[in-house]
Amino acid sequence: MLSHYQYQPWSWLPVPASPVQAYRVTQGLHVATGVAAIPLLLVKLWSVYPNLFRWPPIRSMKHALERLSVFVLVASALVQLTTGFLNTLNWYPWPWSFPSTHRYLGYVLIGSVLLHIALKLPDIKYGLQARLGDADVLTEVPWNENPLAHSNAGTVPPPVMPAMDRRGLFVAVGSGIGVIVLTTIGQTVTPLARIGLLATREASKGPQGxxxxxxxxxxxxxxxxxxxxxxxxxxxxxxxxxxxxxxxxxxxxxxxxxxxxxxxxxxxxxxxxxxxxxxxxxxxxxxxxxxxxxxxxxxxxxxxxxxxxxxxxxxxxxxxxxxxxxxxxxxxxxxxxxxxxxxxxxxxxxxxxxx
CATH class of the missing domain: 3.90.420.10 (Oxidoreductase, molybdopterin-binding domain)
Known part of the structure; x- marks a missing residue:
């Protein structure tokens, strides 16, 4: 929103001229978090894709709405992050305006996240009520009696997938994102420019510095x-x-x-x-x-x-x-x-x- 506001400020509230570093900080954070979100999204999709193979695909009106919200969420997130990343490369292989589309798609993404959370509130409530540290609290309940799957009773459960545990996944994803951020943010934080291996620009590479x-x-x-x-x-x-x-x-x-x-x-x-x-x-x-x-x-x-x-x-x-x-x-x-x-x-x- 701050980035868009730079292009179309309100007539009664123009963009301030100081502090002079403000846009440098906000846009640096904007791009750094956007790049960091790419592997985060891919890992999230990898962790939930077995749900695509549940049968039948639609089990109730609530489930249909949930699947629709997930489709909008995933599609808008993929388009938002892909086009945002191509923008950092100064490459625009599409005929439409990037700034306005990026802004309005952001509203769609925010709305789909809120809708998804609303539809999953019963599952979220159940998960939060589980006793801290009881890793088996969900698996001890028969699948067709699990509150997380109460609407799925009588259906075929998703296939069991070999995977690392939750803590291992968090460590791996967090470490990967940390490496990506450190090797990218040098294009804004100049002391880190030496390790900016993934940065799209280098301050010292350009006419007159x-x-x-x-x-x-x-x-x-x-x-x-x-x-x-x-x-x-x-x-x-x-x-x-x-x-x-x-x-x-x-x-x-x-x-x-x-x-x-x-x-x-x-x-x-x-x-x-x-x-x-x-x-x-x-x-x-x-x-x-x-x-x-x-x-x-x-x-x-x-x-x-x-x-x-x-x-x-x-x-x-x-x-x-x-x-x-x-x-x-x-x-x-x-x-x-x-x-x-x-x-x-x-x-x-x-x-x-x-x-």
């Missing part, structure tokens, strides 16, 4: 971004146009902001540029204005909106880690703002609208 998701070539802006007649048009009550030389001669400030991407990786960097508020005031606006920036990129995330605290905190960046930003990082200028997704820090700017 910061990775990129889209290059100038893939964005089709090579010619436009390097054109000698490039101008930054600023519209508003008092519009104006700046050449690159005029823009670079303006007052600039340096800020240490993390660049945090929806794929889960983030890198802290030193950015220098012109405060957005300086351009806004020159155009006749103030901190209460809405500011929309536009990229030379013809499609994709080629514009973004600044409202509320970000109007006063954002920069039109010209330098990264002490160097002039290169083409892949958004030359001639890009937007950089704290506590927002990297994809909304629009690159290759050519127009700013102040309203």
């Amino acid at each position: 910061v990775p990129v998701n889209k290059t100038a070539m893939s964005a089709q802006v090579l010619t436009l971004a390097t054109a000698e007649d490039w101008r930054l048009d600023v519209t508003g009550p008092t519009p104006f146009t700046l050449t690159l030389e005029e823009l670079e001669s303006m007052r600039s400030v340096s800020e240490h902001f993390p660049l945090s991407c929806v794929e889960g990786w983030s890198v802290g960097a030193e950015w220098r540029g012109i405060p957005v508020i300086d351009l806004v005031r020159r155009a006749g606006g103030d901190t209460s204005s809405s500011v929309e920036v536009f990229s030379l990129q013809p499609n994709g995330y080629n514009h973004s909106m600044l409202v509320g605290p970000h109007v006063g905190a954002a920069l039109i960046a010209t330098h990264l880690n002490g160097e002039r930003i290169n083409l892949d990082h958004g030359y001639p200028v890009r937007l950089i703002a704290p506590n927002r997704p990297g994809v909304l820090n629009t690159k290759w700017l050519h127009r700013i609208e102040v309203t």
